[in-house]
Amino acid sequence: MEENAALSAKSLIEQENRQYNETNALYHAAAVQFGLSDTAFWILYALYSSASPITQVQMCAEWCLPKQTLNSAVRSMVEQGLLVLTPAPGGKRAKNLNLTEAGRALAEKTIARVVRAEAAAIVSRMARTEQRLLLWS
Numbered sequence: 001m002e003e004n005a006a007l008s009a010k011s012l013i014e015q016e017n018r019q020y021n022e023t024n025a026l027y028h029a030a031a032v033q034f035g036l037s038d039t040a041f042w043i044l045y046a047l048y049s050s051a052s053p054i055t056q057v058q059m060c061a062e063w064c065l066p067k068q069t070l071n072s073a074v075r076s077m078v079e080q081g082l083l084v085l086t087p088a089p090g091g092k093r094a095k096n097l098n099l100t101e102a103g104r105a106l107a108e109k110t111i112a113r114v115v116r117a118e119a120a121a122i123v124s125r126m127a128r129t130e131q132r133l134l135l136w137s
Contacts (some may be wrong), residue, residue, distance in 0.1 A: 005090075027114075034110040039065060039073035043083070043097065047108040049115065053096035055088045082106060 031041035040062055048055055056074060060067050074097065077083040082103035088094035099107060 002063050030110075030114055036110065037073060040077060041078065043070070043073060044099075044107045044111045045102070045114070047083075047097055047099050047103070048111040053086075053088070055091065055094045055096055055099065057094060059097065077103070 008133065027041065028038055031038050034041065036044070043059065046059060046063055054062075056067075056070055059065060060070055074083060074085070078085065080102075081100055084098050084100050085095040086098055088096045
């Protein structure tokens with residue numbers, strides 16, 4: 001019995017890993033289609049989706065992005081006029097990432113489309129109970 005349970009667990013983990021990689025490939029394809037690096041895509045996504053400011057430190061921790069990679073992408077996006085950095089309250093060196101008007105417009109043209117597609121996929125393919133399980137697991 002334990003062997004069957006182990007095989008079942010192994011099978012579930014393998015399936016989860018395949019789905020994770022498939023999802024990553026879909027987001028990468030979207031970033032490429034929009035002419036964005038993966039990191040720039042995720043910065044736009046996080047800022048577009050967030051109701052409150054995000055610091056670079058939070059972005060690294062919450063989105064599992066390497067510090068140097070994020071810093072390079074942020075620097076490039078600041079140079080392009082897509083982001084502006086502002087001092088974070090209470091932080092000595094912490095900076096909030098903020099979309100500029102141009103950054104917000106780019107997010108509306110790109111990330112908003114992805115968010116709408118995500119919502120449509122979840123609503124159309126999952127029962128209400130499955131949606132709740134996905135959100136609370």
